[in-house]
Amino acid sequence: MTEVPNSPAIPSPFLRAGGRNRFTARRGRVVAVEQVSPAMRRVRVTGPEFADFTSGGPADHVKVFFPDPATGELVAPSPVGPGEDGIVRPEGATFARDFTPLRVTRMADGVAVDLDFYLHPSPGPASAWAGRAEVGDELVIVGPRGSRGAPQGAARLVLVCDETALPSATRWAAEVPATTAVELIAVAADEGSWIADYVSSTSGRDDVGVNVLPAGDPDAVAGALGAVDVDAATFVFAAGEASTLIPVRRHLKVTLALPAEQFAVSGYWKSGTAGFDHHAPIDPSDPD
Ligand SMILES: Cc1cc2nc3c(=O)[nH]c(=O)nc-3n(C[C@H](O)[C@H](O)[C@H](O)COP(=O)(O)OP(=O)(O)OC[C@H]3O[C@@H](n4cnc5c(N)ncnc54)[C@H](O)[C@@H]3O)c2cc1C
The missing domain is CATH 3.40.50.80 (Nucleotide-binding domain of ferredoxin-NADP reductase (FNR) module)
Incomplete structure (x- = not known):
């Protein structure tokens, strides 16, 4: 009988490296707005809490908290503590939707996250906010909790x-x-x-x-x-x-x-x- 040597396992071509990110809520301000196409508006957000923001996968998502469209008040989670993992959920109604962290840019004075908003024709709170977003506006971004490459x-x-x-x-x-x-x-x-x-x-x-x-x-x-x-x-x-x-x-x-x-x-x-x-x-x- 011929002996067949054990062949090494062939890794799947679809293998996707994954990992967890520090899960926290980051409050930031809009520093740039660009209408990248008639239907798409790009918003760049930054702030000191974004210093360790990472996003390692193309399907990553963040939960973005917007101000109450009626009162303008931004009710959103806050970090449990500086550098810690976890969020404190707020009392009261929130306005939050999921978005893709399009790009993370490391600048001399901090880390910025770009989000691209599709301005859909019958806007809800997120689309409406994006349509009139201006430099200086405030947002809270929670996540991404995990990433898969x-x-x-x-x-x-x-x-x-x-x-x-x-x-x-x-x-x-x-x-x-x-x-x-x-x-x-x-x-x-x-x-x-x-x-x-x-x-x-x-x-x-x-x-x-x-x-x-x-x-x-x-x-x-x-x-x-x-x-x-x-x-x-x-x-x-x-x-x-x-x-x-x-x-x-x-x-x-x-x-x-x-x-x-x-x-x-x-x-x-x-x-x-x-x-x-x-x-x-x-x-x-x-x-x-
Ligand atoms: C993982 C993930 C990543 C996402 N990434 C992005 C992203 O990077 N950019 C982006 O623009 N969106 C993204 N979305 C989709 C976004 O979360 C939804 O389109 C969201 O509903 C928009 O919120 P809104 O407040 O504008 O509308 P909602 O209040 O949620 O909806 C109000 C009304 O608008 C309608 N509506 C909602 N969205 C659309 C739409 N797109 N077209 C037509 N009608 C709509 C609904 O049917 C509803 O009747 C992502 C969603 C997920 C789950």
Whole structure:
């Protein structure tokens, strides 16, 4: 009988390094506002509490606390203590939504975080705040609690994202190796002619293939994904309006039967729901 030597385990191409960040609430001020496209407004926030802010993954999110739209009062968590892990939750109503820490910039006088807000046509408190944000405005940012990096071994990355997930999409494109081919199926409420420029200028990659589809047709989005050859070396990230993602998730999970490590699907908002909880199942008939 021939002896077969033990072969070393081959690491998965979809391995994503992860870790916890210090979990705290940071109060900061807006130091810059830029209208990066008609639909997208970039806000830079900084303050002494941001000195150790880190964000290690493209799907990281922070909970952003905004002032009460009626009174202007900013009710938000506070840190348990300087340098400690944990937050003290406030009494009273808060106005908070999830956002992607787009970029962390270390400057001579501190650390700044950029957030890109999609200005959706029927704004809730977050969109409305972003639409009129000015230098000097105050915010509180909680998180990111944990981070998971982008896979470093995938040959191809396919992104399915609407406007709210474009900040994350640009991070995915920037955080995979330059040798990973990236394709984006973008879902947009307008004609989306700004998206290719937004993606290349924000990610720093000018080789991302962009296919824009109109919002409101989940089957067309799943159809566009179905036309892409998702082979054994392709990782898929899909995020945006939760109901739109139901057939997308079904395609990945049921039709292609991909292993869980090969894709991630996340509902970022839900049509008709204020402050959608992204932990809620995307497809209530088939929860994770
Ligand atoms: C992990 C994560 C990361 C996210 N990152 C970003 C990001 O970087 N940038 C970003 O812009 N958003 C991001 N979002 C989405 C954002 O949290 C939601 O769009 C949020 O609902 C906006 O809050 P709001 O107060 O403006 O609207 P809400 O008060 O939540 O909603 C009010 C009304 O507006 C509608 N609505 C809400 N969002 C939209 C929308 N996008 N388009 C059309 N109608 C809408 C709702 O149906 C509701 O009827 C992220 C969400 C998650 C979970």
